[in-house]
Amino acid sequence: MQDWWKATFPKGRQTLRITDANGHAVSIAYGEKGTGKPLFLVHGIGSWSYNWRYSVEPLSQYFRVICFDAKGYGFSEKPVSREKPDHQIIELERIMRALCLDEPAVVVAESLGALASLAVAEDYPKLVARLVVINVSIFPKGLPHWGMLLLSQMPLELLETIDYGRMTYLLAPLVREIMAIERRSVLFDPSKLTELDSYWMSYPFIELSGTVTKVAEDLQIAAREIRHLQENKPNLISKIQNNLERIxxxxxxxxxxxxxxxxxxxxxxxxxxxxxxxxxxxQNCNHDASSGSPDAVNAAVLQFLWDTDFLNQ
Structure with missing residues (x-):
């Protein structure tokens, strides 16, 4: 199987070391293509840089496109330490600073990645020159998928046993098929999901120990924050909602x-x-816009950047 990173980025998969929200040094996997002003592509929960496979080449004609896997996702490190609710926000800000040296960037983000990006735009306005958020989980009523609900209720210790015992590897065909069913459910046209897509989207869950646990942990954090939102208790989501006017x-x-x-x-x-x-x-777009409606997403992003005079600067 051809290495997706090498096929997509001139330097293949690169590694960045940052200090995470817990104060630990962690490795972040990323790739970049193109020159000019930086443009970050930020994935959602359960996915990784592969979700932006249709956007890297078109956008790299105009920008230095940077795709990275959030900590715990894809090919990035998966530390066993428990996470803080806002760890993705803290780590996104640190990744942007490390790769751009404080140069303001375009941020294009979807789903949970878009929620973190809203928070970064609120708290670190000098880092974000333009912001595009796609299907962002800013007013959630609950976890939107049965698989998410299931993982959010399982003990992390049990999932660690499954993860590090390589049970997902032993059950690879079943895991790949379950994930394919889940990905098709968020595509307007399910037939767009190819066998190659199923292979790469499930790859971290099957081949890279710790992925299941870290995704489940983020889902547990999300479930708790949504519950606190509904109960009017302090939570990260309402904090982001209440600061939207600061963008x-x-x-x-x-x-x-x-x-x-x-x-x-x-x-x-x-x-x-x-x-x-x-x-x-x-139009004709379900939740997974980056994979299901990439032409519309890319065209909208470029038109927005033309309209706001960013491509002319």
Whole structure:
């Protein structure tokens, strides 16, 4: 099987060392292509850089495109220490600083990655020149998928036993098929998911120990934060919601008309909360926009950057 990193990025998979939210040194996997101003592609929960496979080449014609795997995901390190609720926000900010030396970047992010990106734009406005968020989990009513609910309720100790006992490797065909079913469910056209896609999307869960545990841990954090949101207890989501007016960069909100996880009315609500933001509804698009509707996503991103004079600077 051809190495996806080598096939996609001139230098293949690179490694960045950062200090994570717990104060530990961790390795972050990333790739970059193109020259010019930096543009980050930020994946959602349970996925990794492969989700942006259709965007790297088109956007690299105009930008230095940077794809990275969040800690615990894809090919990045998976430490056993327990996580803080805001660890993805802290680590996204540190990754951006390390790779851009504080140069303001375009951030294109989806789902949970978009939620973290909203927080970074609120707290570190000098880091974000333009922001595009896609199907962002900013007004959640609950975890949107049965598989997420299942993982969020399993003891992490049990999942660690499964992970480090390589049980997912031993059950690779079953794991790959379950993940294929899950990915098809968030595509408007399920037939777009190829056998190669199934192989690479499931690869970290099958081949890289710790992936299942770290994804489950983030799901448990998300479930707890959503529950606290509903109970009006202190939580990270309401903090991000309450600070949306602090986002000063030009912002585009993209939402799949057929998103089965979060309704596009959430996008309308978000547009009303971010000063000067624009909302574009993507037709024939489910939750997984980067994989299912990449042409529409890429075109919308480039048009937004033209309209806000970023490509002319």
């Amino acid at each position: 000063k960069c030009a912002t585009l909100i993209l939402w799949g008309k057929e998103d089965s996880w979060f309704p596009y009315s959430d996008g309308e609500k978000l547009r009303d909360r971010i000063p000067g933001s624009k909302l574009k509804i993507l």
